[in-house]
Amino acid sequence: xxxxxxxxxxxxxxxxxxxxxxxxxxxxxxxxxxxxxxxxxxxxxxxxxxxxxxxxxxxxxxxxxxxxxxxxxxxxxxxxxxxxxxxxxxxxxxxxxxxxxxxxxxxxxxxxxxxxxxxxxxxxxxxxxxxxxxxxxxxxxxxxxxxxxxxxx
Amino acid sequence: xxxxxxxxxxxxxxxxxxxxxxxxxxxxxxxxxxxxxxxxxxxxxxxxxxxxxxxxxxxxxxxxxxxxxxxxxxxxxxxxxxxxxxxxxxxxxxxxxxxxxxxxxxxxxxxxxxxxxxxxxxxxxxxxxxxxxxxxxxxxxxxxxxxxxxxxxxxx
Numbered sequence: 001x002x003x004x005x006x007x008x009x010x011x012x013x014x015x016x017x018x019x020x021x022x023x024x025x026x027x028x029x030x031x032x033x034x035x036x037x038x039x040x041x042x043x044x045x046x047x048x049x050x051x052x053x054x055x056x057x058x059x060x061x062x063x064x065x066x067x068x069x070x071x072x073x074x075x076x077x078x079x080x081x082x083x084x085x086x087x088x089x090x091x092x093x094x095x096x097x098x099x100x101x102x103x104x105x106x107x108x109x110x111x112x113x114x115x116x117x118x119x120x121x122x123x124x125x126x127x128x129x130x131x132x133x134x135x136x137x138x139x140x141x142x143x144x145x146x147x148x149x150x151x152x153x
Numbered sequence: 154x155x156x157x158x159x160x161x162x163x164x165x166x167x168x169x170x171x172x173x174x175x176x177x178x179x180x181x182x183x184x185x186x187x188x189x190x191x192x193x194x195x196x197x198x199x200x201x202x203x204x205x206x207x208x209x210x211x212x213x214x215x216x217x218x219x220x221x222x223x224x225x226x227x228x229x230x231x232x233x234x235x236x237x238x239x240x241x242x243x244x245x246x247x248x249x250x251x252x253x254x255x256x257x258x259x260x261x262x263x264x265x266x267x268x269x270x271x272x273x274x275x276x277x278x279x280x281x282x283x284x285x286x287x288x289x290x291x292x293x294x295x296x297x298x299x300x301x302x303x304x305x306x307x308x309x
Contacts, residue, residue, distance in 0.1 A: 001216075009209060009216070016208035018195050020175055020188060038172050049215040052303055055166035055198075056206040062155065062163070062306050068252065068263075082299045089308065094300035097223065097293040101258070104223070104293075108304045132258050138234070138251035140241035143205065146213055146267060147244070 001049070004030060008040055009049070013145035016053075056143065059108050065135070066108045067115055070101035071122075072130040078103070081126045088118055101132065155203070158184075160307045162194055166204070167305055210303060218267040222274040224281065225260035226290040233262055236285050240264045243284075245277055260291065 001009075008030060017025040023034040023041075030037065044050045059066050073081045078096070085091055085105055094105035109115045115133070123129050155163075161184055171179045181191040198204045213221065228236045233251050240262065241249040248265040264281070268274050271294060278292050 009211065012209035013211065014206060014208055018177075018192055018199065018207060020177065020192065022176065023172075023174065034174065042172055044209075047215065048212055051210045051212050051301070053170040053172075053209050054168060054207070054303075055163065055195075055204045056208075056210060056303070057163065057167070057306060058202055058205045059304065059306070061201070061203050064304075064306065068250075070258070086300045089305060091300060092302050092304050094298075095221075095295040096297040096299060097295050099291075099293045103299075104295075105300070130257075132255050134252040134255070134258065134263075136250040136252050138237060140237035140249040140251065141246060141264075142248055142250075145206075146211055146216065146218060146247065 005040060005044060064108050064110055065112050065115055066106065067133050067135040069105050069107055069119065070132050071103045071128055072101055073103045073128055081128060084125045085122055164307055167303060213267050217269055219269055220271045220274050221267045221295050223293045224264045224278050224290060226262040226288050227260050228262050228288050236262055239284050240281055243281055
């Protein structure tokens with residue numbers, strides 16, 4: 001990743017032009033051709049740096065409910081439990097963290113009832129009943145861009 | 154209310170944007186509509202906040218941000234609004250939520266930070282903690298990413 005890639009990534013995270021020829025506009029901003037913008041994006045995708053290019057939505061505005069769950073999973077049951085949890089499409093993030101509660105996942109579903117049902121199923125299927133559910137009451141900040149140019153954004 | 158057309162557009166925009174000169178024309182064709190009309194609809198969805206952000210979703214580990222910490226504080230509920238705004242005011246904080254505490258989990262303010270090293274996360278947490286005030290807090294570092302994907306809305 002060179003300096004131009006970093007600059008491109010910075011713009012791509014929040015200022016993608018919603019216009020007929022967005023890669024032209026990006027090229028103009030960066031002083032490169034649209035073809036070069038396209039090939040750089042393709043490379044960044046291939047390297048796994050860009051996961052996806054598209055819309056990132058507000059789940060609440062779309063009528064969905066979301067929550068954060070944590071479980072106490074014994075070492076020997078981690079793989080099996082992760083497989084169960086990850087099988088739900090509404091589970092978008094799942095991380096092991098250094099804590100008594102070691103498995104942390106986010107869950108999005110059409111309603112609170114769906115969320116409760118999925119949590120119940122996860123407990124039953126995994127045999128682990130120590131699951132806490134921590135829905136957000138307030139959002140002070142949500143998914144802003146990562147600083148990759150060194151400076152703060 | 155979200156219209157059927159908006160749902161169809163959202164379903165397209167949660168896929169990967171085509172890497173061609175006129176990507177929205179490709180999507181407009183799939184939806185049997187005009188490119189200009191689609192662009193207008195997308196701008197509208199953005200304005201209304203249905204689309205929180207349009208652009209690249211990154212894998213932060215791949216950009217060298219290997220240490221990611223969730224910082225959790227235990228703050229009196231009547232002071233949390235102020236504390237939350239202080240924490241969210243740090244540009245290094247990417248997410249900051251107030252969550253309902255539980256008997257087994259009494260932390261109620263959550264924030265995410267991402268750095269190259271754990272040390273940097275600790276330093277940042279200390280800086281934030283000084284600004285927030287003297288409340289108990291903990292850092293939970295992630296050790297393994299088990300899943301990271303985008304939600305597919307209206308998938309049925």
